[in-house]
Amino acid sequence: MSNRRTFAIISHPDAGKTTLTEKLLLQGGAIHLAGEVKARGQARRARSDWMKIEQQRGISVTSSVMTFQKDGIVFNLLDTPGHEDFSEDTYRTLTAVDSAIMVIDAAKGIEPQTRKLFEVCRLRSVPIITFVNKVDREGRSVFETLDEVADALALDVVPMSWPIGMGGIFQGVMNLATGKVSRPEGDSREFLGKVDDLSDMTVPDEVLEEIELAGVGYPEFDIEAYRNGDMTPVYFGSALKNFGVIDLIEAIAEFAPPPRPQSSNQGTIDPARTDVTGFIFKVQANMDPQHRDRIAFMRMVSGTFTRGMKLTPSGSGKPIAVHSPILFFAQDREIADTAEAGDIIGIPNHGTLRVGDTLSERNDVRFTGLPNFAPEILRRVQLKDPTKTKQLRKALDDLSEEGVIQVFYPEIGSQWIVGVVGQLQLDVLISRLEAEYKVAAGLEASPFDTARWLKGSAEALKSFADFNMANLAKDRDGDMVFMARSSWDVSYQQERNPELVFSATKER
Numbered sequence: 220m221s222n223r224r225t226f227a228i229i230s231h232p233d234a235g236k237t238t239l240t241e242k243l244l245l246q247g248g249a250i251h252l253a254g255e256v257k258a259r260g261q262a263r264r265a266r267s268d269w270m271k272i273e274q275q276r277g278i279s280v281t282s283s284v285m286t287f288q289k290d291g292i293v294f295n296l297l298d299t300p301g302h303e304d305f306s307e308d309t310y311r312t313l314t315a316v317d318s319a320i321m322v323i324d325a326a327k328g329i330e331p332q333t334r335k336l337f338e339v340c341r342l343r344s345v346p347i348i349t350f351v352n353k354v355d356r357e358g359r360s361v362f363e364t365l366d367e368v369a370d371a372l373a374l375d376v377v378p379m380s381w382p383i384g385m386g387g388i389f390q391g392v393m394n395l396a397t398g399k400v401s402r403p404e405g406d407s408r409e410f411l412g413k414v415d416d417l418s419d420m421t422v423p424d425e426v427l428e429e430i431e432l433a434g435v436g437y438p439e440f441d442i443e444a445y446r447n448g449d450m451t452p453v454y455f456g457s458a459l460k461n462f463g464v465i466d467l468i469e470a471i472a473e474f475a476p477p478p479r480p481q482s483s484n485q486g487t488i489d490p491a492r493t494d495v496t497g498f499i500f501k502v503q504a505n506m507d508p509q510h511r512d513r514i515a516f517m518r519m520v521s522g523t524f525t526r527g528m529k530l531t532p533s534g535s536g537k538p539i540a541v542h543s544p545i546l547f548f549a550q551d552r553e554i555a556d557t558a559e560a561g562d563i564i565g566i567p568n569h570g571t572l573r574v575g576d577t578l579s580e581r582n583d584v585r586f587t588g589l590p591n592f593a594p595e596i597l598r599r600v601q602l603k604d605p606t607k608t609k610q611l612r613k614a615l616d617d618l619s620e621e622g623v624i625q626v627f628y629p630e631i632g633s634q635w636i637v638g639v640v641g642q643l644q645l646d647v648l649i650s651r652l653e654a655e656y657k658v659a660a661g662l663e664a665s666p667f668d669t670a671r672w673l674k675g676s677a678e679a680l681k682s683f684a685d686f687n688m689a690n691l692a693k694d695r696d697g698d699m700v701f702m703a704r705s706s707w708d709v710s711y712q713q714e715r716n717p718e719l720v721f722s723a724t725k726e727r
């Protein structure tokens with residue numbers, strides 16, 4: 220069985236994702252000092268000028284991959300940007316993982332972005348381990364938090380650990396299976412390895428009662444239910460003070476699924492298949508601003524990749540030799556010699572690889588289930604210098620390939636429309652248009668509010684088009700899109716045209 224565990228952390232900003240990431244990497248021996256994740260992030264950001272926005276806002280627009288090993292298990296942690304404005308990148312990263320850790324703040328519970336990301340996980344039945352963070356501070360009652368997760372997300376919850384008091388009366392975190400309590404020590408009140416039996420501690424009666432209730436009030440942990448995405452084991456802890464971190468690593472090692480089969484046009488592709496297949500879930504440009512380099516991130520689905528191997532991208536159909544693939548060990552990027560199902564490799568290229576592409580040795584498979592998501596914000600692009608139309612088109616095509624934006628070319632009129640899922644992507648767009656393509660452009664309100672990909676017979680599409688030309692556009696791939704003024708508009712047209720599918724996602 221595979222020793223790979225490929226996962227992401229989903230959370231609302233400030234819940235503690237960065238801190239937890241550091242601690243996971245520390246446990247995995249991947250970094251030596253806490254704080255290095257952010258420090259390295261800043262150094263990397265300083266190098267790249269289109270990422271100025273990241274610096275100004277102090278956030279990370281781009282996701283990265285961190286690989287570490289512990290006890291024979293290789294963990295691939297895919298970072299998802301934690302800011303409120305998030306892009307399709309975030310969604311797509313979740314298409315490349317087999318499981319996720321959901322971090323929630325003990326005082327705040329489920330917050331909007333956690334819920335959004337959770338919905339994406341649910342769409343793909345990605346199993347979730349819940350980490351309730353910051354129990355070293357005052358928080359809500361444990362039962363309240365558990366109920367909230369159960370009700371808001373319609374999941375069965377199973378507490379695996381229990382905080383012994385919180386805030387000022389915090390005495391540690393108990394493992395419910397063993398009765399052992401991880402204890403705070405020293406001035407910093409961190410967990411440094413001290414463990415006591417609950418029976419040897421002086422604990423307030425109400426905490427003992429809680430623990431007793433916890434023992435009877437929840438179902439047993441059922442690994443199948445968890446792997447189906449129906450049940451979440453819940454761990455309590457403090458990333459800052461190191462409580463619960465080891466439990467999480469052990470939970471991922473023990474419960475989280477190894478690389479899953481992926482659906483394709485040939486049925487599901489099993490990770491045990493011997494020839495190499497994978498898909499691109501993210502493309503990142505300009506790690507080095509001097510070059511038009513891009514790194515395409517490929518999730519390996521099957522086979523063993525070796526350096527120099529020839530793979531054929533489904534997009535271009537022309538084989539490429541992958542001579543300098545990149546593996547992402549947390550300390551530094553390293554050149555990969557081999558990679559297996561579940562691993563991520565970075566493939567440098569000049570725009571031949573696109574998000575959604577399948578890569579395969581035999582050029583026979585096409586993975587499905589890598590959707591584009593209907594944009595939530597649409598804007599008209601206003602070109603300041605009309606002689607630059609060609610450059611603008613090239614730029615919009617490129618940036619939509621990277622997944623920075625989506626682009627829609629209306630059937631009538633010449634004003635192109637861009638769509639994004641988060642406001643921040645618009646800032647990135649304008650800044651990159653100027654910096655990389657020397658195109659000065661502005662954005663103005665679009666008459667449309669949302670977009671739907673249309674599917675149906677050629678006839679049905681044509682008769683719809685005859686009446687609705689002013690609302691039709693083509694996307695980057697030439698597929699037909701219905702531009703709607705409101706979601707009401709979508710429902711209305713859907714009702715009147717039952718032979719057509721109005722899809723909020725598009726699979727490539």
Ligand code: GDP
Binds near residue numbers: 230459
């Ligand atoms: P992110 O936005 O989710 O990446 O959150 P960060 O990891 O940057 O944490 C946000 C803030 O919460 C920082 O000030 C952290 O020091 C703090 N924090 C993170 N984990 C804990 C915790 O377990 N206990 C306490 N008291 N603070 C924490």
